[in-house]
Amino acid sequence: MKRFLKALLCLTIAFSFVISFNCFAADPGMVGNSVIKIKKPETYTSTTSQKEYYISGVTSSGVVVSVYRYNPFTNSFNLLYVDGKAAVQTAGASGLIAQKIYLTDGNNKIRIRTYSPDGTVTILEVNITLNVLSLSDIQSSPIDIRKAIGA
Amino acid sequence: MNKRTELLKSTLLALLVATSVVLFANSWSGRPGSGENENLITQFASAVGLGGFLNNEISLTSGTDVISPVSIIYTSGAKRIIFNKGTDMYNSVYGNILSVLLCAENVTHNEKVPSSEWYSAQKTQGIYLNYGVSFKRGVFEKGTGCPLPEEIKNVSAVILTSNDSATNKLVIYIYDYTEGEFYKLLTSVSARTVEKLLSDADGYTNIPIAEELGFSTDSEINRQIVIDGNAVINLEQQKLQNISFKSVSGGFSALDNRNVNFLLSLFDMSKSSAKQYADIDGTMYIDTYGTLRFSEKESVSVLEFNAAKETHGVSLENNSQGGEIFYDILYTGYSKARAVSEIFETDNLSFYIASNITTPDENGYTVQLDYVSEGVPVFATEEGTETHAVTMKFNLSGELIYYRQYLFELSPGNGYSNIPGVLDAINLVYSAIGTNEEPIHIKDISACYKLNEAKAEACLCVITGKNDKIYTIPSNNTE
Incomplete structure (x- = not known):
């Protein structure tokens, strides 16, 4: 009987570990947290050839979303200004958010900050690398390449 | 003798x-x-x-004018150029595209593909033809002269792409919106045909489609809202030139004899047999088989025909024996609308098809057309609700039993209007629909004009749901 109870206890502990891991492990396929789901970029680390880039996502109505970029010279994140406007948006009824940003060559460490009406603040970071002439460029836009080499 | x-x-x-x-x-x-x-x-x-x-x-009409895309989008990398029907730029590129589309004659292989492959083709380089509605395959083939494999039931959009690096041949993708199916057709034609058209074009800008922004999949935080992945999401504030509109006045009495005869003949009536009457709602011609009325509704003139019996209407002009009757119906209807516009001198407006041309309902066939001015759709309103420019009903024998066309002239006005941003418009529609109806499906979002209380308002049109309900969000200021 004791053995049976011990085995049951062990099983329960093992299960609780598995369940807790499942609850708290980040879903590698989804960028986001309990407040905002980022639709683009689709992963925490991504590469693009587009200098003009859109970050999009969905959150709840009233949540203020602001976008920052890491500045390695000052070791700080600065709020982005795009075409003279601060990259700050308040989600409307649909909760959809889309923010245009201009990427710089190389890695762009982007911080997305949410501020909910109840005062909750969340922060998540994504890395977007801008490759101006990557292999994917050559494959996806041969026309530009032809123009570039004067063919 | x-x-x-x-x-x-x-x-x-x-x-x-x-x-x-x-x-x-x-x-x-x-x-x-x-x-x-x-x-x-x-x-x-x-x-x-x-x-x-x-x-x-x-x-009046050619088949390729009737079955023509509402918009043509050139994509190179993530950059796009949009050509809307009713503009000179559209007309200059459409002929060349049609010749590429005819390459479907040289299909060597066809297969169904997942939506991901369609969107992948949308994002690389190619020419996207958005027809706005679904055409039955036979209708599409007859109108464009482009033969398609029998497996395809309807055509709603087409991508012509050179994205098959393995063969460097033209690949044609077909989207059947009604059935939710995507097809890939491999051809034996060189991909250079598309590449040349794309490289000759200038003015590419970064305009995303809903799929690229992830808006075509369900949200997990909020109530479900899904935007058709093909919908262009122009997040920049758009300016639309102000226009003024003038309703056609005078009705039948403003037309000369020749035009009255021609108008009556379009509805199988003749001046010798039809009697003219006037009542509080307008003037009309009544013949044995129907009534043709000219009236004014909410400041806009309307021409309306009602057959006396649903079993006996105006017969088709080019009934192709044993052919695709829905094409003949569409062609006849489209031609009549063009002819009516010419008679009342409102022919500076183009038309596009606004209802699916797939299968008839139990009572017959319905065809709806909308006006487009310089690439921007124009909607009249009835009791505050946006309505189609032309509505036609045909019985199952293909005879026209009901016809209604709004008649007005548009001319460029002073200044511009700032129309709302796409996300603002979606939020307003989301609020307007309320919480009972879910999920919300948005089919398309584009600039439009709405005729309201003798004014033409610049708006952003949001087309939702399977019944294509149109929401118009008016401009917030003018310059």
Whole structure:
């Protein structure tokens, strides 16, 4: 009987570990947290050839979303200004958010900050690398390449 | 006795010759006509004094005008150029694209593909043709002259791409919105045909589609809202030129005799048999088989035809025996709308098809058209709700039993209006629909004009749901 109870206890502990891991492990396929789901970029680390880039996502109505970029010279994140406007948006009824940003060559460490009406603040970071002439460029836009080499 | 017989024979011969001449003229005037044939008959008609009448009929429509995309989008990398129907730029590129589309004759292989492959093709490089509605395959084939594999039921959008690096051949993707299916057609034609068109174009800008922003999949935080992945999401604030509109006034009395006769003939009526009446709602012609009324609704003139019986309406002009009757219906309807516009001199507006041309319902066929001015759709309103420019109903035999067309003229006004951003518009629609109806499906979002209380308002149109309900969000300020 004791053995049976011990085995049951062990099983329960093992299960609780598995369940807790499942609850708290980040879903590698989804960028986001309990407040905002980022639709683009689709992963925490991504590469693009587009200098003009859109970050999009969905959150709840009233949540203020602001976008920052890491500045390695000052070791700080600065709020982005795009075409003279601060990259700050308040989600409307649909909760959809889309923010245009201009990427710089190389890695762009982007911080997305949410501020909910109840005062909750969340922060998540994504890395977007801008490759101006990557292999994917050559494959996806041969026309530009032809123009570039004067063919 | 012999003389009487000869006279009888001569009279009969003369009658036969006259009949054959009339039938010859009729049969030629009813068909689309092109090139040399059209010139011949036009010259002949002019010679016998029927030039104006026949010109009206012949110059109306070609199949490729009827089955033409609402918008054409060139994609190179993530950059795009949009050509909307009703603009000079559209007209300049459409002919070349049509010749590429005809390459479907050289299909070597076809297969169903997942939506991900369609969107992948959308994002690389190619030409996207958005028809706005679904056309039954037979209708599409007859209108464009482009043959398609039998597996395809309907065509709603097409991508012509050179994205098959393995073969470097033209690949055609077909989207059947009604069935939710995607097809890939491999051809034996060089991909260079598409590449040349794309490289010749200038003015590419970064305009995303909903799929690229992830808006075509369900949200997990909020109530479900899904935007068709193909919808262009122009997040920049757009400016639209202000326009003024003038309703067509005077009705039948403003038309000369020739145009009244022509108008009546479009509805199988004639001035000799139809009686003209006037009542509080407008003026009308009543014939044995129907009523043609000219009236004014909410500051906009309307021409309306009602057949006396649903079983006996206006017959098709080019009924192709045993062919695709829905094409003949569409062609007839489209031609009539163009002819009516010419008669009332409102022909600076183009049309596009606004209802699916797939299968008839139990009562018959419905065809709806919308106006487009310089690439921007224009909607009249009825009791505050956006309505289609032309609505036609045909019975199951293909006879026209109901016709309604709004008639107005548009002219450029002063200044510009700032129309709302796409996300602002979606939020307003989301709030307007309320919380009971879910999920919300948005089919398309684009700039439009709405005629309201004798004004033409610049708006952002959001088309939702399967019944294509249109929400218009008016501009917030003008300059």
